[in-house]
Amino acid sequence: MKVTVQERQSWFDLAIIYCGDALLAFEIARENGASVTDEIPAGAMKVIPDDLTGNRQIVTYYSSKGLSPATAVTVEIDLDRVFAAPFPFTLG
16 A cells, blocks of 8 residues: 655654554565665655555554554754864873
8 A cells, every 4th residue: 555654754653553563664664665764754655565464453543543653753963063072081
């Protein structure tokens, strides 16, 4: 099936929503030519393979409650500031 990704959803979110098993995120990402560490842009269309079997009870629960987790976290690192201050000691 094809699904539209919501803002801040991760491969793990998609696996829980559509398969009921977060471990299937690896298979879903691979099917879409991606890694589970790749960010997914909001609005992107992704394929959930029909042959993935997870936990149907979880899928039914999320669907019946209208739950759509979006747990991806974006962290920006200012590389100029990572080691901006000198270390207070020397090695050797």
